[in-house]
Amino acid sequence: MAIQLGPNQYGKAENRLVRVFRDTDRHRIRDLNVSTALRGRFEDAHITGDQRDVLPTDTQKNTVFAFAKQKGVAAIEDFALTLGDHFIAACPGADGARVEIDEYAWDRIPVDGVPHDHSFVRTGGGVRTTVVNIDGVGPDRRAHVVSGIKDLVVLKSTGSEFHGFFQDEYTTLEPTTDRIMATSLVARWRYNPTGVIDWDGSFDSIRSILLREFAVVHSYALQQTLYSMGRAVLEQHPDVAEIRFSAPNKHHFQYDLERFGVDNPGEVFIAADRPYGLIEATVERDDAPDPGRAWHGIPGFC
Amino acid sequence: MAIQLGPNQYGKAENRLVRVFRDTDRHRIRDLNVSTALRGRFEDAHITGDQRDVLPTDTQKNTVFAFAKQKGVAAIEDFALTLGDHFIAACPGADGARVEIDEYAWDRIPVDGVPHDHSFVRTGGGVRTTVVNIDGVGPDRRAHVVSGIKDLVVLKSTGSEFHGFFQDEYTTLEPTTDRIMATSLVARWRYNPTGVIDWDGSFDSIRSILLREFAVVHSYALQQTLYSMGRAVLEQHPDVAEIRFSAPNKHHFQYDLERFGVDNPGEVFIAADRPYGLIEATVERDDAPDPGRAWHGIPGFC
């Protein structure tokens, strides 16, 4: 028996990069949170403290900001791929890289009905995200792109039932044919590694499909809603190999007003914090290519 | 010298109330966070533990939810006033009440371009809020309404300068004629106590004025932008007596790329977390009525 170093990675997390495009007076902005990490042959750094093959996290930070000018910032998927390939090439010890980018959405401020040239307001409706994993260089290079949306808070005030469930001695839940269903959705989908993908177009389309399905599916369980959302995405997006969901069931309990002689036919609810149901599900093609490291280090998914 | 009870209040904070209006198949929802508090003659509760004049916070909670059905939920200002007056009347020891309500905004989910009847997505763009303080009943009743918006995150990518400031031996800041200005705005305005106010209409109008001024003012300091925003609100809203701002200066530092031989003419920034500038300012009418307790217990304002 010997003690040895196992899997490891290191990098600079949460570089808050804001890129202004001022080619014309009508500025555009990209507001990103970029995390980079490298993995590979770093035994010496761990065991003897020898840093000779280590590209410091501080250098990774500098590179992120320099590349924002040198390489531009197109879709976050492109920017992540560019950074990942660069780091594997630049760092002697690196065999692989993981780059995660969140993007926050901004709208132009309307002034007398006209969107302003250089003034913006942050919007809600979810944060776009991507996790890119690359292993190797040249012909052996393997790249995985898992993009997604998080903090997409949705609610339907009817069209949701829950009944017919298994009951044991600890079951007290009443079946219902009408309840509020709400979640703060995280969805992440793995793109097929072949073919050219329109990252921005696919994101917009998938976000719309997710919202649409949430709205139109008459739900018998949050599981069923998630599955329907995933199936719709796969049906309409051949560029997607699989999609995973992590969805807290944000319980809204009907408040008992009968005690005060007041009827409450699904009108007054208390929104609870904890505990919450937590539903995780994957919808996939049966012939999806091997995920490899695609889901490496992504929290909250089974 | 004697030891005595000083100012005090008690209540139930953060009742997360969701009200569904299902008069027709086209549901409407209101998503509120309601905090109630009572003040008055509660010496016995503190000194001897005698609760005879205390309306429990649990009862306050029940009342908030019951009133959501019994009284309806119109503008949050109306709902807060209704609750406040009720508690003063209902609780033997109460002379005054403070009710604070935040309202979260939801949009209908678009399905094939049509807003859905009962499915919603949370939006950003700030949280509407009100703080109502009432003292007394009948002819002696005094009510103050301070409404506002918070978490309104705005950014302008140019049109902001900062120079000509006082310098001492610890000053290293470079003057600039072009910088990013960004803040997560909290604005709260006190309505005049006389006259009937269109709460929803005034909120929408003031929010628009704040955004518009932030966009169009060429700024020489965040202070100046805030003052311009406040003045514009007071000029257009005779129903407002004063407005206060608390605005963190969310610094965006131009990243030094010259070290890498890369030019950075206001294009690549790092968004900093802490420390941040914090600017607080009031704009008021010189004949504004006495605020009394209007600003009682509202954090973050000077």
Next chain:
Amino acid sequence: MAIQLGPNQYGKAENRLVRVFRDTDRHRIRDLNVSTALRGRFEDAHITGDQRDVLPTDTQKNTVFAFAKQKGVAAIEDFALTLGDHFIAACPGADGARVEIDEYAWDRIPVDGVPHDHSFVRTGGGVRTTVVNIDGVGPDRRAHVVSGIKDLVVLKSTGSEFHGFFQDEYTTLEPTTDRIMATSLVARWRYNPTGVIDWDGSFDSIRSILLREFAVVHSYALQQTLYSMGRAVLEQHPDVAEIRFSAPNKHHFQYDLERFGVDNPGEVFIAADRPYGLIEATVERDDAPDPGRAWHGIPGFC
């Protein structure tokens, strides 16, 4: 009627300063969060954008860190007073200053039972805090020191009752003679402005008194416990003029196990998040000197 600038202040918030004392191999550390703000004659900065009398927040930041070396960091009250007086003297427009400092506690890591010379672990048990307000210079100078503790989370598993309260039609709470009482205490006390105060000694003593009273008082309400805590502090600390509490009642509800044929005599509880009772109370001397601006901008107190 005219529109004018009202109360305002500006400064640099949350300077995260860590000071290492390495006079000997046995290092000491102070871990602070320092927020500074100035108030005074800043009309020009707001109305015309003229910054000539404004000491930039960036300079305030530099000064905080420079003073940590030049003036040392003794008690946080001393450091705050030193900074406040300096800023009033240094900034042309300033008439007053507000300096708030939080201090995080660290213990030495024990190695084979011996506290280590330069390795530390963060502890809980509350964050020490102070808010210093100074107006004017020379003979007109007025300084107020409000110190305190926050995030002091305490719980007693018995010795707490709640009954005999007022009941109305919305009351459903059952009276109890045995419940869990828990809070995340914020306590802030105003020191008398005269006399030399042992800041560190007083803090340690008051923290002990607060904990002791919470433990030994048989409670009939959180209000009563707070009052007892405050009275004990004032009785033992002539250096304190008044003390204020803000205490969320962190509800622990006895879980209903009877439904499963299981007895639950005060053994199994669910800790709730929201809503929560919120109790605020002041205990003061009847001859306490005028507070002036002492409580200026401190949130969460009535």
Next chain:
Amino acid sequence: MAIQLGPNQYGKAENRLVRVFRDTDRHRIRDLNVSTALRGRFEDAHITGDQRDVLPTDTQKNTVFAFAKQKGVAAIEDFALTLGDHFIAACPGADGARVEIDEYAWDRIPVDGVPHDHSFVRTGGGVRTTVVNIDGVGPDRRAHVVSGIKDLVVLKSTGSEFHGFFQDEYTTLEPTTDRIMATSLVARWRYNPTGVIDWDGSFDSIRSILLREFAVVHSYALQQTLYSMGRAVLEQHPDVAEIRFSAPNKHHFQYDLERFGVDNPGEVFIAADRPYGLIEATVERDDAPDPGRAWHGIPGFC
């Protein structure tokens, strides 16, 4: 090509359970955050909405609280194993279970030097945690226990160097032979599946080893410190098969005071928030048994 359901699980997250042991007047308390999840044959629930094999998350919640009385709460590892086995047996569709428990530490409040019988104060120094995964029943049953500590914030004010690293065109970091090293450590270790383990004893011992190694290792990189900590644990704990770390490098930057003519020999630092280095590493036995699902769904580890 067909679309199908992939990996999934569901459960009730963050059941905040407080258990009071009142066998004698000297109460003991356990303060837990319990999350349960089931996996198995749940296709019908996802595809058709048929819940017949689904044990509702609400029932899982009830069971957690009922078991706290019926089965007691010994070590969190025991409680998690008991819950996991029960759920697999109780739920028709379940093949496996995942139970995660965090435990918050409390000290008795000292009163006149004597620890009080039923009054407690929350301490810092890290949160104990466990993740238990069970698959199957009877002879096929496989159980994995991954225990750990999180939010263990440590700092050493010297004894940390960083130099000799690889440099490229984006490298600006200065090598240093003396810096502050600080992290908010997450460590999780997988217990060997054979043999009877003293859960509480092992946790206390491992926590001590981690702190001790952090203190005594003269560090040439955070990686090296983590590896040393892991090796020490494995050397002293044959019951542990592997240990993983996730450690943000909480940067403390020496503040540049030379600009003000002030020397700063490692005494004044600014603690930064973002970005931060993030170091993840595993130390393992080369003959460690197969981890199976042991690390299933644990975020923040490579």
